[in-house]
Amino acid sequence: MEFDDIRALVKKNDSKIxxxxxxxxxxxxxxxxxxxxxxxxxxPGLNQLxxxxxxxxxxxxxxxxxxxxxxxxxxxxxxxxxxxxxxRGVLAALGIGFxxxxxxxxxxxxxxxxxQDGRVTDRRAGRIPTETNEKLCKILSDIKPSDGEIxxxxxxxxxxxxxxxxxxxxxxxxxxxxxxxxxxxxxVTPLSEKAGKTARLVTEFTDQARQRLAGHAPANMAxxxxxxxxxxxxxxxxxFGVRAAAIAAYPMYRxxxxxxxxxxxxTGDHVEDEFATxxxxxxxxxxxYLHVKKTDSAGEDGDFNRKVKLIEEADALIPRLRNLNPDxxxxxxxxxxxxxxxxxxxxxxxxxxWSKNCRTDAVAQFGEQACLSGALGARFxxxxxxxxxxxxxxxLEKFGA
Amino acid sequence: MEFDDIRALVKKNDSKIxxxxxxxxxxxxxxxxxxxxxxxxxxPGLNQLxxxxxxxxxxxxxxxxxxxxxxxxxxxxxxxxxxxxxxRGVLAALGIGFxxxxxxxxxxxxxxxxxQDGRVTDRRAGRIPTETNEKLCKILSDIKPSDGEIxxxxxxxxxxxxxxxxxxxxxxxxxxxxxxxxxxxxxVTPLSEKAGKTARLVTEFTDQARQRLAGHAPANMAxxxxxxxxxxxxxxxxxFGVRAAAIAAYPMYRxxxxxxxxxxxxTGDHVEDEFATxxxxxxxxxxxYLHVKKTDSAGEDGDFNRKVKLIEEADALIPRLRNLNPDxxxxxxxxxxxxxxxxxxxxxxxxxxWSKNCRTDAVAQFGEQACLSGALGARFxxxxxxxxxxxxxxxLEKFGA
Numbered sequence: 001m002e003f004d005d006i007r008a009l010v011k012k013n014d015s016k017i018x019x020x021x022x023x024x025x026x027x028x029x030x031x032x033x034x035x036x037x038x039x040x041x042x043x044p045g046l047n048q049l050x051x052x053x054x055x056x057x058x059x060x061x062x063x064x065x066x067x068x069x070x071x072x073x074x075x076x077x078x079x080x081x082x083x084x085x086x087x088r089g090v091l092a093a094l095g096i097g098f099x100x101x102x103x104x105x106x107x108x109x110x111x112x113x114x115x116q117d118g119r120v121t122d123r124r125a126g127r128i129p130t131e132t133n134e135k136l137c138k139i140l141s142d143i144k145p146s147d148g149e150i151x152x153x154x155x156x157x158x159x160x161x162x163x164x165x166x167x168x169x170x171x172x173x174x175x176x177x178x179x180x181x182x183x184x185x186x187x188v189t190p191l192s193e194k195a196g197k198t199a200r201l202v203t204e205f206t207d208q209a210r211q212r213l214a215g216h217a218p219a220n221m222a223x224x225x226x227x228x229x230x231x232x233x234x235x236x237x238x239x240f241g242v243r244a245a246a247i248a249a250y251p252m253y254r255x256x257x258x259x260x261x262x263x264x265x266x267t268g269d270h271v272e273d274e275f276a277t278x279x280x281x282x283x284x285x286x287x288x289y290l291h292v293k294k295t296d297s298a299g300e301d302g303d304f305n306r307k308v309k310l311i312e313e314a315d316a317l318i319p320r321l322r323n324l325n326p327d328x329x330x331x332x333x334x335x336x337x338x339x340x341x342x343x344x345x346x347x348x349x350x351x352x353x354w355s356k357n358c359r360t361d362a363v364a365q366f367g368e369q370a371c372l373s374g375a376l377g378a379r380f381x382x383x384x385x386x387x388x389x390x391x392x393x394x395x396l397e398k399f400g401a
Numbered sequence: 402m403e404f405d406d407i408r409a410l411v412k413k414n415d416s417k418i419x420x421x422x423x424x425x426x427x428x429x430x431x432x433x434x435x436x437x438x439x440x441x442x443x444x445p446g447l448n449q450l451x452x453x454x455x456x457x458x459x460x461x462x463x464x465x466x467x468x469x470x471x472x473x474x475x476x477x478x479x480x481x482x483x484x485x486x487x488x489r490g491v492l493a494a495l496g497i498g499f500x501x502x503x504x505x506x507x508x509x510x511x512x513x514x515x516x517q518d519g520r521v522t523d524r525r526a527g528r529i530p531t532e533t534n535e536k537l538c539k540i541l542s543d544i545k546p547s548d549g550e551i552x553x554x555x556x557x558x559x560x561x562x563x564x565x566x567x568x569x570x571x572x573x574x575x576x577x578x579x580x581x582x583x584x585x586x587x588x589v590t591p592l593s594e595k596a597g598k599t600a601r602l603v604t605e606f607t608d609q610a611r612q613r614l615a616g617h618a619p620a621n622m623a624x625x626x627x628x629x630x631x632x633x634x635x636x637x638x639x640x641f642g643v644r645a646a647a648i649a650a651y652p653m654y655r656x657x658x659x660x661x662x663x664x665x666x667x668t669g670d671h672v673e674d675e676f677a678t679x680x681x682x683x684x685x686x687x688x689x690y691l692h693v694k695k696t697d698s699a700g701e702d703g704d705f706n707r708k709v710k711l712i713e714e715a716d717a718l719i720p721r722l723r724n725l726n727p728d729x730x731x732x733x734x735x736x737x738x739x740x741x742x743x744x745x746x747x748x749x750x751x752x753x754x755w756s757k758n759c760r761t762d763a764v765a766q767f768g769e770q771a772c773l774s775g776a777l778g779a780r781f782x783x784x785x786x787x788x789x790x791x792x793x794x795x796x797l798e799k800f801g802a
Contacts, residue, residue, distance in 0.1 A: 009466070357742075359430075359437070361770070361779075375773055377778065377780045384464040387463065391467065396747070399462050400471050400486075401470070
């Protein structure tokens with residue numbers, strides 16, 4: 001359903017919707033037939049919500065697609081990640097909390113190694129440590145373009161962020177990263193007429209970077225890709241007619257929430273801080289997105305037991321959520337991060353939707369196996385969640401007469 | 402799948418398909434963990450069909466969307482209600498059985514109250530009784546436009562139907578209903594060049610209506626919206642290659658069936674009459690849509706027990722249906738109408754498909770919980786039903802070689 005169709009049905013009331021995203025929630029058993037992280041965890045709070053509500057497993061992007069954090073969150077927010085694409089440069093900016101302005105152009109940078117003839121020999125500069133990256137970014141930060149400003153910020157290892165700020169800029173610039181070794185970095189090429197000025201500034205940056213990095217092998221050159229600007233999308237509060245707040249400790253998630261126009265609330269580093277923020281602002285908003293990060297990190301680290309423990313920590317906070325007397329609660333992950341794979345995966349993600357208006361199913365435990373027989377379905381598109389939450393909050397009018 | 406793709410696969414044979422729509426079939430339990438109306442009802446006939454066939458729950462429009470009767474029926478007929486939209490005026494005409502011609506323009510009217518300055522003070526004229534409405538419609542029926550004809554018919558309370566008949570008319574007219582109080586009714590505005598003449602006739606009607614209603618406060622003015630013409634859609638018999646008959650006691654459903662080009666059969670007021678009509682015309686058609694209305698009305702009235710009883714009455718007629726020896730039977734609702742909500746709802750709708758060619762599932766009772774584990778799925782698009790019925794009737798060729 002298009003956003004315009006949803007917007008046309010939206011009505012307002014005093015209901016409160018909470019979307020709790022436990023990052024990388026979905027998992028895999030340690031051995032065939034065993035239990036996943038979520039199934040191993042003791043989760044009385046989530047089980048009770050599951051019992052009173054409806055369950056299922058969602059696919060964030062499309063069947064078989066392993067999503068990055070950006071697209072995965074967009075899906076859960078109701079934005080089809082295939083239609084709503086974010087450039088790599090913008091994602092890099094969001095990831096480190098860089099305050100990207102609407103006219104800025106961002107690109108993802110790689111420090112790389114080039115030989116005497118300028119040909120790339122290692123696209124990742126031997127995966128230099130982040131400390132080296134930080135030093136090199138300082139060196140590049142001194143570059144002054146002939147017009148506007150350039151910001152260079154370290155990300156991790158060989159990865160950095162470049163942001164060009166000025167008037168009349170465009171993200172229509174081809175990658176300079178050749179995605180191969182044995183060839184020179186590609187020339188800076190504008191992909192549309194309006195990108196001429198941007199191309200000149202990027203060329204200036206590249207030339208200067210080559211000179212300044214010359215003595216710093218293995219990181220003696222910089223490659224860039226994913227030139228992009230903040231997208232101009234329909235805003236979540238406008239589509240769904242809710243005052244929407246995001247509560248997330250990590251920059252990437254604050255960034256994605258701000259891309260869709262949610263108010264990003266100041267909060268602390270821990271999940272407890274996030275719940276305190278939720279309680280503190282309960283009266284001020286209709287919709288809350290609350291993000292639990294560390295489960296994903298444990299999965300990425302391959303630490304099954306730590307992920308179990310972190311899920312239990314999140315579960316222990318459910319009573320605080322229920323004390324607020326919300327009308328609709330959705331608990332899910334943005335994607336699966338099985339500890340056994342040490343990475344994001346395509347596996348469907350457990351989801352529960354709780355409200356007084358559910359037609360409950362028989363699922364009484366919040367886990368991958370149990371969710372298979374739930375009323376939400378065993379493999380449903382993540383973008384279904386928001387309209388279902390809105391319906392359960394009585395925030396949608398009848399379609400047609 | 403687009404209609405052209407289906408049409409290209411259609412083949413004909415002697416099979417008979419019956420689609421029985423029990424209006425507002427889906428429900429909710431009276432208290433958490435209890436049984437719904439359908440689950441409470443004793444339905445040996447439906448249970449046997451469910452046992453021999455396959456079950457599931459459909460969503461008429463999209464997840465979370467509560468449909469009106471028109472869109473809900475279109476979904477079950479295989480027409481995506483998001484693509485195939487019916488104007489409010491046309492729906493109002495269908496609802497009272499007005500014989501709307503293809504060139505007619507219909508609008509939904511509201512009697513309203515305006516103050517001395519012509520500003521709307523009550524968009525529903527204090528919800529005047531239907532008898533007052535009928536009198537006022539007679540007064541307005543006398544209005545003679547400078548060209549063509551105008552028909553004014555009462556609907557219910559403050560709602561009426563206006564139909565303009567003539568040559569070169571168009572439904573591209575903006576609503577005159579400002580959807581707010583404290584402002585004047587909006588001027589009649591054509592939205593395209595071809596709507597100029599229609600706008601003039603509507604203006605004449607509005608001016609006359611203002612004069613004639615002047616002394617009839619609280620109903621001293623008329624607002625209009627949803628100007629529309631009968632849509633020109635691909636016809637159901639043409640898409641699916643079937644001689645299709647509609648058997649429905651109520652005007653709205655006869656109207657929707659006629660919109661998609663089904664033959665609307667004369668029948669009586671009761672479900673028994675409808676079954677007699679089915680028997681009588683069994684040889685004349687390949688496809689029968691049979692509509693059971695009163696279950697929805699009971700749901701709208703919040704009468705759980707009456708809805709249970711009406712479902713049982715419909716169930717008692719299943720043996721008559723089976724005696725006809727149909728090839729494919731689909732039994733479902735157009736949408737859910739939980740008695741607990743006294744209104745249509747977004748909850749998925751129980752559906753069963755019976756034929757000798759089903760790969761049966763384990764569902765042996767036709768109810769919401771049981772259907773969750775059925776072969777049709779826990780939450781499938783209503784538009785899947787027609788292609789599945791066609792396949793089970795061996796009426797679709799292989800796609801590709």
